[in-house]
Amino acid sequence: MNLRQPLTKTRQFRTLLQSEQLEFICEAHNGLSAKIVEEAGFAGIWASGLSISAQFGVRDNNEASWTQVLEDLEFMSDATKVPILLDGDTGYGNFNNMQRLIRKLEQRNIAAVCIEDKLFPKTNSFLKGDAQPMADMQEFCGKIKAGKDAQTDPDFCIIARVEAFICGWGLTEALRRAEAYHQAGADGILIHSALSVPDEILAFKREWGSRSPVVIVPTKYYSTPTDVFRQHGFSMVIWANHMLRAAVATMQKTARALKESENLLSIEDKVAPVSEIFRLQNAAELLEAEERYLPRGAEGTLAVVLAASRGEELGELTADQPKTMVKVQGGPILSHIVDAYNAVGIKDILVVRGYKKEAVRLPNLTYVDNAEFAENGELASLSLALQSRKEHFQSTIISYGDVLFNKYIPQALCQESDDCVIFVDSNWQDQTSYARLGGFAECTLPNSRRAFNAKVHLKQLGSAIPPGSIHGVWMGFLKLSPNAAAMVDQLLLEILARPGNRKASIPQLLQELLKRDYPIRVLYTVGHWLDINSLDDVIQAGNF
Template structure:
């Protein structure tokens, strides 16, 4: 009932143990708290919270327009709904190194299991668009050092994302990944790798967990979980997939209303009311106080 009964500290400790197992962890992207609960119900290992999704949820493009307050607040709402660890996209850290430090502590307080900080210039842009720019290595390392110094729970995962592959090539990405690890990054997110061989090259260069981004319509081929496991990836995310599926269904439903004036023909595509009630655990609320929650769930 209500929120997860597992503390953020326990989620972080469990996440670290899972990473140490060497198994590939699957983190679909949640677009709201209820979808995070569904991800858990379907047996995945974690929840990813995408900056692109948080921006789109506000009707904004993914170009650094969201604020720390907006990201931390929404991430808290999502993370507290599930026993799974949740990782959130913190873009460039919302400012200078001191802002990065504050970002980490705000996200710790929000119950996240980890975050990633990227090396794009601010304002950033979507990692799979052309025309990206990255900061110099000194600035990138300052961000990660500030994040590591600021955290209070040593199990809170500080991941460094590098977008330099699309700017200066694979070798530059390998070199920067090494430097970011030396600066204290617990994990590396090499963005927009084009092939499995490129993922493997980063894997060979660093001895920390690696994240693979399987976003649709981007620079990377959509590799399978098994393919990514075979080249040594530790986490795979599908950051915007559930939002895209949901919005695609919503578009088709609105078109159906326009054309036919009813959604009768779409009932088979909908989550049934009983399935929704089961997911949000209506029964537990009913048992909590039958003098208030005195309804009956129809099956």
């Protein structure tokens, strides 16, 4: 079955130009205003030279380069489905520039261009128009021919703008030039006038008849009833600069109100809500695309930082604060941990406090307090953290408040789909001091090329593994899927209920999981972390 293909933008514009009824297009000057014009119901857009230059903050004298105009047009074209007619000034140069312009417009899916018969660089028609020189008629005809020869889409339109009335030459010259441009291949004539009445353009249309479509821009003769244009058989009306002028008026009023009131209450109910900006930007489409194309990564991940202990090994540094608040590189250890999580998109960070909890008060964190930190251990702190999220378990990364790490660590953990994942540093010979985190690890494969493409799992964790079986040292990181977090929450209650387990650590949790044949995925690394366990480590952290 043949499905009807949608009309191209060039075909849409040609249909408008040749319509038997009066058609209207409206000015836009960037992607946002183009979207607004389209949503208002206009079937076409006028990319105004005045408005585009004004939104750049420069004069309408070709001060914005044609490549800057092209870049702006590309955003407008991408944002809309209706055709765009570019106000192409004089074509930005001679016939050669005109041909290159046409090729670049077609590449950006622009439907048509209007060029005016004045000299480059142009001056706006409403600024001393009668003193402006006109282009040589034959040279301008050559420019039109060159443009038509350059186009590859037969529906692309070139509109010739006649400035004879603007420059004070009168009806005879306007008709003479319009006929020459028509013969040169122009698809339509735009007849322009700076009078406040439509006399000149009506006189032109009566003499011109229906030789080709005639486009008008009633900016100056705005009080003329639109039915007059219908009765005289004009093809298209351009509302040429009103989107920009409306925006300027509103922005000026808003800026003055803000300066005078020094608060947002004076203007908040008079401006578009931020949600409307997001809608016009099509933010919802991006969210849907992220669901389709991006890995889940850190989205929805909770980071639990166990930071209840004092860290007596640091002596006087922890007399009035826990180890996690000891400063390295100008900031507390905890702030560096938070930065590493934030760098991969993890914003939901829960810190378990205990010793000198009032000293742990970084912003944008959630806190759970372990009041019995002196009598219990890591699993008790972890249990408190998971219990606080019992109603909504999520992917969780557990780490210590005294271990610095590069963002690579949480990033890699988030990308794994296994229920339970840990990190092991295979450079264990130089990490003997890190045995306090739970000892050494024996895995199903040592770190190697073979392990890189295989799923490696933990076999043993502890300090009693023979050197020949050691594959690395556990680094203090544990990632749990939502299901694993719920399971571990219940398992912690069982472990902590047993006599002698009040001070149990995470390695004991991992050993319990191994006893139950629960798979623990291993990711290998060499470095990317630093356990701060002594004053020397604090010094070393300055170079981490």
